[in-house]
Amino acid sequence: MGFSVSGATAVLFVGLLVGAATLYPAVDQYAERTADAANADDERLLTQRNTAIETVNATYNATADELTVAVRNTGASTLSVSKTDLLVDGSYARFSAANTTVSGDPATDIWAPGQTLRVTLSDPAEPSRVKVVSGPGVAVTAPVEVR
C-alpha cells in the first residue's frame, strides 16, 4: 500500500509541475501584453488631451477661387501635417505637402505647439464651412469668410 501511494503521488506531482510550467509563461505573457497595450493607450490619451487647435481664419478668395485655412496649434503636443485632415462643406478635401505651410515652411511635416498651419486649396465652388481634424482626432469647425 505504501509504495502505491508514494508512486501515485510522485506521478501526480510531476503532472502538476508540468502544468504549472506551461501555465506560468502564458499568464505572464498575457499580463505583459495587456499592460503594454494599456501603457501605449495611456500615452495616446495623454497626447490627445494635450492637443488643442484653433482656427485663425478661413477665407475664400472669390476672384482667385482659392480657399485658405489657417489653424494654430494651441495645445502642448506636436502634430503631424500629413495626419491632419480637412473637410470643406463636409466633403473630404485632399491636400498635399505642396499646398501646406507651417509658419511659412512648406517642406516640414512637424506642426509644433504655437505654430500655424496654413492650407491653400483651389476650389471653384464657394464653401461655407470647414472642419480641420488633427491626428489625435481633436477637431475644429469654422465658417468661411468670403472676400
Place this chain on the structure above:
Amino acid sequence: MASASVSELIMFIAAVSVAAAVSGALVTTVGGISGSLDERGTDVAADIATDVEVISDPASGAVYDSGNGQVRLLVKNTGRRTIETGGTVIEVLLDGRYVPPSEYSIDVIGGESWHEGDVVRIAVNESLSSGDHRVTVIVESERETLRFTT
C-alpha cells in the same frame, strides 16, 4: 506470502496508472487554457490599441445625399494599429438597426489599408425620411455615434 506481493504489485500498477491518467488530463487541460490565454492576450491588446473617430461634419449637409439615398460617413483611425476594412470588422447601425455588409461600401481615402491617421469613407445605401437620425460605427469593441439631420 507470494500472493500478498502480487496483489501489492497490482495495486501499485493500478494506482500509478490512475495517477498518470489524471496527470495527463491535467497537463492537456492546462495546455489548452494556456493557448486560449495567449490568444486572448493578443485580442485584448489589439482591442485596447483600436480607436476610431467619426469626423463627418453633420451641419454641412454632406452626411446624407438625398439624391442617391446614401449616408456618407468619414471615419478616422485614431488608434495605434491598422484596421482591416474587409470582412465584418466594421459594422454599421443606422437608427439602431443593423445594416448588412452588402448595403454599405468602405473605401480608404488615398490608400489601400486603413493605417493609423487615415480616413475611410463609408457609404450606406439607405433612404431616410427627413428628421433626426443617428448612425453608429462599430470596430471591435469601439463604438462611435454620429447624430445628424436630413
